[in-house]
Amino acid sequence: MKKIDIQNLYKIFGPHPEKVMPLLAKGMSKDAIMEKTRHGVGVADVSFDVEEGEILVVMGLSGSGKSTLVRCINRLIEPTSGTVLVNGENVLKLSDTELRHFRQKHFGMVFQNFALFPHRTVLKNVEYGLEVQKVDMAKRSDLSMQALEQVGLKGWEDSYPDQLSGGMQQRVGLARALALDADIMLMDEAFSALDPLIRRDMQDELLELQDKVQKTIVFISHDLDEAIKLGDRIVLMKDGMIVQVGTAEEILTNPANDYVAKFVEDVDMSKVITAESIMKKSEAIAYYKTDGPKAALRKMKKASISKIFVSKERKLVGIVKAADAADAAKQGEKTLENILITDIQRVSPDTPAADLFPLLATSEHPIAVVNDNNNLQGVIIKGLILAALAEGAQSNGDENGKAA
Numbered sequence: 471m472k473k474i475d476i477q478n479l480y481k482i483f484g485p486h487p488e489k490v491m492p493l494l495a496k497g498m499s500k501d502a503i504m505e506k507t508r509h510g511v512g513v514a515d516v517s518f519d520v521e522e523g524e525i526l527v528v529m530g531l532s533g534s535g536k537s538t539l540v541r542c543i544n545r546l547i548e549p550t551s552g553t554v555l556v557n558g559e560n561v562l563k564l565s566d567t568e569l570r571h572f573r574q575k576h577f578g579m580v581f582q583n584f585a586l587f588p589h590r591t592v593l594k595n596v597e598y599g600l601e602v603q604k605v606d607m608a609k610r611s612d613l614s615m616q617a618l619e620q621v622g623l624k625g626w627e628d629s630y631p632d633q634l635s636g637g638m639q640q641r642v643g644l645a646r647a648l649a650l651d652a653d654i655m656l657m658d659e660a661f662s663a664l665d666p667l668i669r670r671d672m673q674d675e676l677l678e679l680q681d682k683v684q685k686t687i688v689f690i691s692h693d694l695d696e697a698i699k700l701g702d703r704i705v706l707m708k709d710g711m712i713v714q715v716g717t718a719e720e721i722l723t724n725p726a727n728d729y730v731a732k733f734v735e736d737v738d739m740s741k742v743i744t745a746e747s748i749m750k751k752s753e754a755i756a757y758y759k760t761d762g763p764k765a766a767l768r769k770m771k772k773a774s775i776s777k778i779f780v781s782k783e784r785k786l787v788g789i790v791k792a793a794d795a796a797d798a799a800k801q802g803e804k805t806l807e808n809i810l811i812t813d814i815q816r817v818s819p820d821t822p823a824a825d826l827f828p829l830l831a832t833s834e835h836p837i838a839v840v841n842d843n844n845n846l847q848g849v850i851i852k853g854l855i856l857a858a859l860a861e862g863a864q865s866n867g868d869e870n871g872k873a874a
Contacts, residue, residue: 472555473654473686474520474543479552481538481710484509487550500709512538513549514710525680525687527701529694535710536690540656543688544577545569556654574603578647578685582659584639586631592618593627596645603650610649617649618642620679637668644676648683657689661696673699694734698722698742706730718742745826746819749839749848756790758782762805763798766790777835780810785844788812789835816840819847826850 482490490509493502500511513535520526528536541547543554545561554561556576564572578599586595593614600610618624621641631639640660647655661669673696680687691697697704698718706714706721714726722742725731753773756766758780770778776792787810794809803809815829815837829837830852837850 471522472519473522473524473557474688475553475555476519476543477517477553477555479513479516479539479542479554480550481512481535481542481547482509482550483512491551511535511710512547513542516552516707516710516712518705518712518715520686520688521702522686523684524702525689525700526703526705527689527691527697528705528707529691529697530707531692533709534707536692536707537658538710539707540658540688540690544573544579544656574599574650574652576652576654578650578652578655580640580643580647580655580657580660582662584631584636584643584663586639586642588631590630591627592623592629592631592634592642595631595642596627596649599646599650613651614645614649617645620648620683621645622675635668636664637672640664640672641675644679653686655685655687657687659690659692662692669696676700694737695741698737706733719744719747739823741822741824743823744819745817745821745823745837745839745850746847748823749819749850752779752846752849754778755846756780756806758787758806758810763790763795763803763809766806767792767795767799770795779838779846779849780806781846786816786838786840786846789814789838811835814838816844817850818842 480487480491480494484490484507486507487509490503490507490511493507494511494514498506500514503509503511516535516539518526528539530536538547542549543556543561549562552562556572559572561569561572587598590598593611596614596617597610600613605613615624615627618627621644623638623641623645626634626638631642634642643660661672664672677700689700691700701718703715703717704721705712708729714721714730716724719742721730722734722737722739725734753775754769756769756778759782761769766778766780770776770792777789779786780788780790789811790806790809791811798809814835815833817826817829817837817839819839819841821839826837830850838846839848839850841847
């Protein structure tokens, strides 16, 4: 379901934006327009959507238009033209009063500079948005304490911002957005002011929090590694325009143009390629209730494999080796119970390839890729990872060769 739908959005800075639109339509560059008209192109003909519960990262270098774009979504910056639909309602058509109420209901915002009030305690900072909404004092205190607990700051509610580390201050900003219980969070370079170690910790905590609260998040970043780690999808911008939209893997393995290829050339592909993209479907599956050693052995021989995964009521329960099945069949056993190996490695489809190498190194069996219901999705062996990484590196090399 589309939570946000943006179509043909423009933001031109200057007194006569209508004079700039025809120049953009003719393909004139941002720099040339500034030189000719003294108008700045913030966002130019931007269209994309955000699914409910998705983390969408908008990224680009300084001046790419990413921060202007996120502020156009909630009209902190007034767009020049276009459409911004949130839950099907066009934000650009709201009156000032309607916009204020709409922001309070739907948008929480987390800034790079924390934006905390130094004279307010942590709890009072988190309560601020609810206070503006005139929420009852007891209720806003309760909601704010719940938000502080969610971000790991229970016990710090009576402290002041200058008593907290940078990471803790950013958690307060995050808690303030969560306390509003808005369904959309706009995060503008939220972790950029933090040192690298704290920044990584905050990224991990945001992902853990998202598993629980399932907000729709638009996250602005200039850091490709951060975008890859956080984003379900990435919107890559340059000079106010979108140059590519896709998953990290789509952008890295199939860059849209030379600019994107150059932008992503130094990325470690093993952190991007996922289990789902390199797994193969299992050639055969044995069924715990109906298959015995002979049936399992027959399936293995037919598929030319030496081990077979075993499913019980569509759930993965283990693996059986051909040698064990042969011995059990000779002894007349009728079930797989005594030869089933249950201690096997399972990973989710979105597991990065980099995390698979140590698992393969310590396991004598293939890795099972399973979904949240423990249904077998595919199988990974070491050769599949090496082939995928080699193909990704070759594809990146070809694009970079074109760019050179």
